[in-house]
Amino acid sequence: MTSYSTSEMRNGLKVLLNNEPCVIIENEFVKPGKGQGFNRIKLRHLKTGRIYDRTLKSGEHLQAANILEITVQYLYHDSEYWYFMNPQNFEQYQANHEIIGDTIKWLKEQDNCTMITWNGQPLTILPANFVTLQVTESEPSIKGDTVSGGTKPVQLKTGATLRVPLFIENGDWLKIDTRTGEYISRVSAPDA
Amino acid sequence: MPRQMQVNEPNVDWHPSATLSALRLRAKIIAKIRAFFAKNNILEVTTPLLTDKGVTDPYLKNFQVPVDDQILYLQTSPEYAMKRLLCAGSGPIYQICQAFRFGDSGTCHQPEFTMLEWYRPNFEHMQLMDEIDLLLKIVLTNQTAKRISYQDIFAQHLQINPHTIPRKQLITCVQQKVKGLQERSLIQWPHTTLLECLFSHCIQPKLGHNTPLFIYDYPEKQAALAKLRTIPHQKEAIAERFELFINGIELANGYHELTDPEIYRLRFEQDNRQRLQNKQPTMAIDHKLLRALEQGGLPTCAGVALGLDRLVMVAGGYQKISEVISL
Numbered sequence: 156m157t158s159y160s161t162s163e164m165r166n167g168l169k170v171l172l173n174n175e176p177c178v179i180i181e182n183e184f185v186k187p188g189k190g191q192g193f194n195r196i197k198l199r200h201l202k203t204g205r206i207y208d209r210t211l212k213s214g215e216h217l218q219a220a221n222i223l224e225i226t227v228q229y230l231y232h233d234s235e236y237w238y239f240m241n242p243q244n245f246e247q248y249q250a251n252h253e254i255i256g257d258t259i260k261w262l263k264e265q266d267n268c269t270m271i272t273w274n275g276q277p278l279t280i281l282p283a284n285f286v287t288l289q290v291t292e293s294e295p296s297i298k299g300d301t302v303s304g305g306t307k308p309v310q311l312k313t314g315a316t317l318r319v320p321l322f323i324e325n326g327d328w329l330k331i332d333t334r335t336g337e338y339i340s341r342v343s344a345p346d347a
Numbered sequence: 348m349p350r351q352m353q354v355n356e357p358n359v360d361w362h363p364s365a366t367l368s369a370l371r372l373r374a375k376i377i378a379k380i381r382a383f384f385a386k387n388n389i390l391e392v393t394t395p396l397l398t399d400k401g402v403t404d405p406y407l408k409n410f411q412v413p414v415d416d417q418i419l420y421l422q423t424s425p426e427y428a429m430k431r432l433l434c435a436g437s438g439p440i441y442q443i444c445q446a447f448r449f450g451d452s453g454t455c456h457q458p459e460f461t462m463l464e465w466y467r468p469n470f471e472h473m474q475l476m477d478e479i480d481l482l483l484k485i486v487l488t489n490q491t492a493k494r495i496s497y498q499d500i501f502a503q504h505l506q507i508n509p510h511t512i513p514r515k516q517l518i519t520c521v522q523q524k525v526k527g528l529q530e531r532s533l534i535q536w537p538h539t540t541l542l543e544c545l546f547s548h549c550i551q552p553k554l555g556h557n558t559p560l561f562i563y564d565y566p567e568k569q570a571a572l573a574k575l576r577t578i579p580h581q582k583e584a585i586a587e588r589f590e591l592f593i594n595g596i597e598l599a600n601g602y603h604e605l606t607d608p609e610i611y612r613l614r615f616e617q618d619n620r621q622r623l624q625n626k627q628p629t630m631a632i633d634h635k636l637l638r639a640l641e642q643g644g645l646p647t648c649a650g651v652a653l654g655l656d657r658l659v660m661v662a663g664g665y666q667k668i669s670e671v672i673s674l
Contacts, residue, residue: 162450184453187551188590188600189571190406190543192451195527208527210548212540213406213450214625 157219161194161211169201169222172209176201176220176273184213201271201278220273227270227280229262237262239270239280250277260315261286261333282333287345288313293325364674373659373671376486377443380463380655383482389439389465394428396421396445400633403618404571405625408449410458421447424652425464426572427636430604433466434643441465443655455596455657455668463658466650472573472587472603475649476561479591479599483559487662492559492591500562504550509542510566510583517541524549539568554592563589572614573602591653593661601651608640 159168161182168179177198186192192213199206201222211217227239227248236249237259248270254277255262261282262268269281292310306318311329319329319338330339365373384391401409401420409420422428425442432440446462467475480492501509507520518533521541525548533541554560567575570586577584587603605611612632619629639645659671 162452184451184456185547185551186406186451186456187543187547188597189404189588190569191540192406193544193547209529210525210527210544212536 158216159219160216161213164194164196164217169220170198170217171220172198172207172217176222176278177207186213201273222278223272225270225272226267229264229266229268231264239277248277250280254278255280258282260313261288261331262313263288284332284334285330285339286333287328287330287342288315290323290325290327290329293323364669365671369659369663369665369671370673372663376659376662377655379486380443380482383485384441384465389441390437392429392432392437392440392442393444394425394432394442398422398428400427401630403615403622403630403632405618405621405627410447410449423448424462426650426652427633429464429466429650430645431636431639433468433648434639434645436643439465439467454666455660457656457668457672460668460672461655462652463655464650464652466604466648468646468648470649472563472589472601472649475601475651476563476589479601479651479653486658488559490558492561494561494563496564497562497566498564500550500554504553505545510581514538521545539566542566543569551592551597552595554595556594559591559593561589561591571602572605572611574605596657596661598657598661599651599653601649604645604648604650606640606645606647608637611640612637
């Protein structure tokens, strides 16, 4: 099995820590004038997001984690699972609620998203940076309302809520930045 | 019209990593250093960067250069070549040169860096510290550096005596003070590694923040090529070695130099035994150096290697070594 020595541990490298998949987010090398050097490594657990600190002697190894990032298409969901397909080879994946997490707010059927797999099993699913979703609930705007700063809350078909300008109406399609959860613009309805 | 970029060419950032003002400061400091040594009648020398023998130190790794059926090494320091000059009767000498250490890379480490190394016949390590202090006053600060022994700095920061602490207690101390260690593996660490771990993580970051600070008199096992001094009522001897710290950065490492060729041989052999234990390749011993020590004889002297890039970093308040090297 592949492993990486401390000098190869660059940011973004996926490794196993106590048999759990982590990504390296920092690697600082400390060394006395003479003698043993050390590497202070910061890692993020790829499932839980927890941050770990590890101090290794320079030259020590961590095993590589078999992590792949693939583009998949979201198909549909049932009461238990969300189903995805790799459009390259039509391989299907199922992910439970825990794996989907907050991404659920930005998933529309047929949309592409990124799936991170560990040993072939889905680990997390990331929405595209920008998604187009439809407004399903919106209060009619009140003319001359300046207290709310020119925005109002709406709900999308996926259940997500966000603040949008007053001119947005029920049934409108919006472009949203999923990294911030913020409204970008109103767009025309996607081709069915 | 600018040339079109080819499709396959990566769009790399071509800008030098150092600003021109950092490079001007660097040039000014180097000029001051050369003037300092000229004034003190210390001869500037140049020795090869490419050598036929590598370094035995198990914690240093040479870059290897294959030439036909032979392997040459980029030097990790000019120490051996400069000591041969001393054996040949050079008198006081200094050198500003590139040094190469494979795998050393970080905020304060570059695999290729610039070293200022000098040797003073008839000096002890304390006298050499005086001279470094004079040089620091010319390029850096008006303050006189402080001096604290290795033993006292451990007492101050960790309330332990590094020369006498029992192993079990030392392991407990490392477990308590250094986060993120695999506790099971600590039992297998050599005593020296445990001390080095405490020093690098819990002490060094706090050193030299208001005035430059020399730490001197290291444990026997960290002697490298420094002379030993026995202490009454103490089992282990003291190595007459020092390091200089400014703003938590290690700037220099110096010795009251070992002169006995037999002890050099023993320490090189000890290095190679350690390499075998670490499953590293052993390194051929530099017989030219041993011959020079036996036949020419190394005068009693003190020597020091100072990281020139780090000196520029400290002088200009830079945070990363890459900001003062034009990479």
